[in-house]
Structure formats: structure tokens, C-alpha cells
Amino acid sequence: MIAVKVSEKSIRRLSHYARCLRLAKIRGESIITSQELATNCGISSAAVRRDLSIYGEFGKQGSGYKVDDLLVNIENILGTTDPPSVIIVGAGSIGCALMISGLAGTAGYTYDSIFDNDPAKIGRYCGEKQIRPIDEISEVIRDKKEVIAVIAVSSGSGQDALEMLVDAGCNAILSFALEPLKAPDNVEVRYVEVSTELDVLTHSMRRKERVN
Amino acid sequence: MIAVKVSEKSIRRLSHYARCLRLAKIRGESIITSQELATNCGISSAAVRRDLSIYGEFGKQGSGYKVDDLLVNIENILGTTDPPSVIIVGAGSIGCALMISGLAGTAGYTYDSIFDNDPAKIGRYCGEKQIRPIDEISEVIRDKKEVIAVIAVSSGSGQDALEMLVDAGCNAILSFALEPLKAPDNVEVRYVEVSTELDVLTHSMRRKERVN
DNA sequence: TTCGCTTAGTGATAGTTTGCACAATCACAA
DNA sequence: TTGTGATTGTGCAAACTATCACTAAGCGAA
Known part of the structure; x- marks a missing residue:
């Protein structure tokens, strides 16, 4: 992975997305849109998409993001796959x-x-x-x-x-x-x-x- | 007092300045410079001066800020003179x-x-x-x-x-x-x-x- | 297939924050 | 009084952040 230089604010938001995704997973959802993530975290959907697009193209136009995949990707970015x-x-x-x-x-x-x-x-x-x-x-x-x-x-x-x-x-x-x-x-x-x-x-x- | 619209970051910093000022007071200091506040809070002296100048001219060129007065002023701004x-x-x-x-x-x-x-x-x-x-x-x-x-x-x-x-x-x-x-x-x-x-x-x- | 609807990714823009650098001002000493 | 050294307050430029608005792409129905 390329080590992208990114703001702390963005990292904090990734942490929030991860939390939302874990909850969505528990609820049994398999797809989530930027809009849903945004509402849950109290920000705009454009901000969500921007944050995620910095690291790659994780979503699919017309439907949204796969909950499982996105969570794995974010945990990879944060380094929390295997937390210290x-x-x-x-x-x-x-x-x-x-x-x-x-x-x-x-x-x-x-x-x-x-x-x-x-x-x-x-x-x-x-x-x-x-x-x-x-x-x-x-x-x-x-x-x-x-x-x-x-x-x-x-x-x-x-x-x-x-x-x-x-x-x-x-x-x-x-x-x-x-x-x-x-x-x-x-x-x-x-x-x-x-x-x-x-x-x-x-x-x-x-x-x-x-x-x- | 005029209710100035100001960023949350600035308010957080005011809270930090207040903390530093209380410590300075305990140490018996009566004057403090923007540079000292800045070093204590881990930011630049220009940021300190900018934050303070939003609300008025509390300092004196050549010497700095009076610890007691500045603390009173900041507590006034924050509303912590008589905390809830x-x-x-x-x-x-x-x-x-x-x-x-x-x-x-x-x-x-x-x-x-x-x-x-x-x-x-x-x-x-x-x-x-x-x-x-x-x-x-x-x-x-x-x-x-x-x-x-x-x-x-x-x-x-x-x-x-x-x-x-x-x-x-x-x-x-x-x-x-x-x-x-x-x-x-x-x-x-x-x-x-x-x-x-x-x-x-x-x-x-x-x-x-x-x-x- | 084709159409219409939905949603991601992104260029452009507007708004904020930060940092530099300097004039204005003050304290103090001679 | 005059000169010297220190420090504030602030204009300006640069860096950063958030927001808009559009294009491209996928989905599902007819």
C-alpha cells in the first residue's frame, strides 16, 4: 500500500466509518451508501466519498459500498486489522x-x-x-x-x-x-x-x- | 461583550491558555509572553496572539500579557468565571x-x-x-x-x-x-x-x- | 436491449486556518 | 529626552479543508 499523507481529521472520520460499519454488519446489512454513513456520522456524503476515494475506489456506482469489504479496507488503512x-x-x-x-x-x-x-x-x-x-x-x-x-x-x-x-x-x-x-x-x-x-x-x- | 463568531479550535486553545495561566499563577508569575504560552501549548506564538486579538487587545507591546488579567478575560470569554x-x-x-x-x-x-x-x-x-x-x-x-x-x-x-x-x-x-x-x-x-x-x-x- | 434511477468519484470553487514578517508600541536605562 | 531591545497586533500569502455540482457507471424493469 502507498503511504498517503492525509489529515488527522480524515483519519478520525475513518475510525467513525469503521464503527458504523461494524454496527451495520451486526444489523446484517451487506451494502451501505455514502449517504447512510454520512447521516450516521453527522457529516456530508461528499465528505465520506472524498475520504474513501483518497485510498482507492471501494464503492460501486448505483449501489454503494460492500460493508465487509469496506471495513476490511479501512482497518487496513488504520492498521487496526491486528491492533496493538x-x-x-x-x-x-x-x-x-x-x-x-x-x-x-x-x-x-x-x-x-x-x-x-x-x-x-x-x-x-x-x-x-x-x-x-x-x-x-x-x-x-x-x-x-x-x-x-x-x-x-x-x-x-x-x-x-x-x-x-x-x-x-x-x-x-x-x-x-x-x-x-x-x-x-x-x-x-x-x-x-x-x-x-x-x-x-x-x-x-x-x-x-x-x-x- | 460582543458575541464574536469564532472557530471551535480557537475556543479549545483558549481553554489551554487558561490552564497554562493558572499554572503560571501558581508559580507566582505575573507576566507571560505569547511565546511562553505558545511553547506550553505546543503551537506558534502568532497563533496565540491571533486568538487573543480576536477579543480585544489584552497585551502590552514590549512586555507581554498580565497573567491575572488575561486569565480573567479568557474566563469571561469562555463563560467559566462561574462555571455550570x-x-x-x-x-x-x-x-x-x-x-x-x-x-x-x-x-x-x-x-x-x-x-x-x-x-x-x-x-x-x-x-x-x-x-x-x-x-x-x-x-x-x-x-x-x-x-x-x-x-x-x-x-x-x-x-x-x-x-x-x-x-x-x-x-x-x-x-x-x-x-x-x-x-x-x-x-x-x-x-x-x-x-x-x-x-x-x-x-x-x-x-x-x-x-x- | 434500452431507459430511467441511483450513487460513486472528482474537478473546481469557496471558505478557513496557519505562518511569516513587519510596523507600532512599550519599558527601561543612560 | 533619546536610543535600544523586546513583544504585540495584523496584513498578506500560502496551505489546507469543506462543499458544490457534474460525469461516469452500475442496477433493474419493461
Whole structure:
């Protein structure tokens, strides 16, 4: 496959399409149109077609896209055909909740293990898995080769966690920490920013009041 | 204040600036430059100045921005000077974790209450707060006037939860549910999409392998 | 087959966002 | 007061993104 350079927004949308396709598959549908995908994802059908056409011609004029084939193709593009393991750093309430709630309905990710540096927590269970001491992280990362790490440590320790992960060879991180983290260029860091989402909601709510 | 029409991206960045400013305040700094804000948020200083100049001239050439004043101004713009209450629908692991972990370090949001429809859970504690029956939601929303609701229910029940909230008068929702939700135009819905973030990370990781 | 209907793929266009670069302005020191 | 160094606010160009609207192609019925 040719590695096309494409925007992050487009990749996010591919992820949404994949989710819709999985649902359509469950419903037993075998064909889906750009219009249906668009409605499900809240965008225009032209956007859907454009996103998909970047990578090839997956559809058939007059009918639409084969659900199974398109899903396979998108998972190929995303690389989620054989998804990497996910580990969690920090067995606080958020870390444990992620572990327990699992990732059902996603591309097939599974939480492999969870770590903490608090001796009192080590050995306890989060769902099925026991909390492991943090020094075992590098071993796990080396074994798995490819790992996405979720940082769910308490405020202020995010940067330390990141550095430990990077040293161990991890290059994909999803952080729930509030603070912005610094990482080398070859490491991709993304954030789940609950507080920013709340700010955006507040802004929109208050703006409406002003306008009305 | 004039209600300027502005992009969501810009609002998100304002939220980040606010966070940086709070940290700077804690560190005891009284002046901050666009360059410092930019470095902290991982963007260019021109972007910072542009975002801020949309709403007024908050800075002083030659020195920078007064930390306190700028923070007040941004909180005014976002509407977070007096932030709305946040309620949680769904006392599963994620809902409870949010309640427990709290919102320290944010604009000052507090989780007001948490609801579930499972009789077995009602009355139990999530941190300080007892889980309340779901039929009390509309009462709470009416009392508070302005509420942001976090949907953290199990897969498949997201739409039901949303409709109940909308009926009760809530018009700002943050959903952790996987499925895309349908809502009236006057209701703002945002999503925390852990699985999409993982997909984006996987894509970036796998793309690097191909290129190298 | 042929016609009419549906839908994918895409060139062109309009709209947004970003980044550069510089004039205007301020603080401060001599 | 005058000169120097720093930093803001912004015009402009370039890059990027979304949208329209059309062509080409497939499907099914008569």
C-alpha cells in the first residue's frame, strides 16, 4: 500500500466509518451508501466519498459500498486489522475504570496490563488483571514490541510517566493528564481533555444565552 | 461583550491558555509572553496572539500579557468565571471514576450529582456523593438551571439517556458512549472518543513503520 | 436491449486556518 | 529626552479543508 499523507481529521472520520460499519454488519446489512454513513456520522456524503476515494475506489456506482469489504479496507488503512496492545499507567480511579469497562465495540483493542508505583496497590485486581509494579513496564513493552500506553496518573506525574515509557521504547501515548507533556518527535502523544470539552460546552451554552 | 463568531479550535486553545495561566499563577508569575504560552501549548506564538486579538487587545507591546488579567478575560470569554454544575448519568466504572477523580485544576467545575437506573446501585457512594435514582434528574436540572451532563452509561443506552436529559431541559452534553447520538439543534453534544484516539495512534504508529 | 434511477468519484470553487514578517508600541536605562 | 531591545497586533500569502455540482457507471424493469 502507498503511504498517503492525509489529515488527522480524515483519519478520525475513518475510525467513525469503521464503527458504523461494524454496527451495520451486526444489523446484517451487506451494502451501505455514502449517504447512510454520512447521516450516521453527522457529516456530508461528499465528505465520506472524498475520504474513501483518497485510498482507492471501494464503492460501486448505483449501489454503494460492500460493508465487509469496506471495513476490511479501512482497518487496513488504520492498521487496526491486528491492533496493538494497550497498557495503562496509573491504577487510580480512571485507570481502573478503563481497565474494567474494557474496549468492547472498538477495533479489537484489549487492555493488556495495568501498572502503578504505589506498593499498596500492587497485586490488587482491576477487573481480571492484577496491578503490576511500574518497573515491569519496560519488560512488557520490549516483549510486545508495539504498545499504546494510556497515562492515567495523578496530576503532576504525567511527565515522569511519559519519560519512563519513552525510555522503555513506547512511541504512542494517550494521556488523561491535565498538563501538556513534552515528548520526542518520534513519539505521538494524544490527549483526552475532559476539562477542555467542558469549557467548550460552557462557552457554547453561555454564548447562546447572550444571542437570545 | 460582543458575541464574536469564532472557530471551535480557537475556543479549545483558549481553554489551554487558561490552564497554562493558572499554572503560571501558581508559580507566582505575573507576566507571560505569547511565546511562553505558545511553547506550553505546543503551537506558534502568532497563533496565540491571533486568538487573543480576536477579543480585544489584552497585551502590552514590549512586555507581554498580565497573567491575572488575561486569565480573567479568557474566563469571561469562555463563560467559566462561574462555571455550570456537572452531573453524571450512569454510575458504572467510568461514571464513578469521574466523580471520584474530580476536576481539580480545571476552571472550577464540580460534579454535582450522579445518577443510575439500577436499583442495586442507588444509595451507594461514589466518593462523597450518593448515587441517585434517574427519575430525579429532571428535578435537579430544573433547580440548577444550567447543567452540563456527562453520559457514561453502558453501550446502547446512550440515546435513551440523551433524550431523557433533553426532555429535562439540558442542552449541553458530554458523551463517553461509543455510538453517535442524535440531538436537537439547540443541544450541544460533544464526545470523548477513546477508541478513535487509539485508532489515530495505531494509524500513526503503523504508518511510521511503513515509511522507515 | 434500452431507459430511467441511483450513487460513486472528482474537478473546481469557496471558505478557513496557519505562518511569516513587519510596523507600532512599550519599558527601561543612560 | 533619546536610543535600544523586546513583544504585540495584523496584513498578506500560502496551505489546507469543506462543499458544490457534474460525469461516469452500475442496477433493474419493461
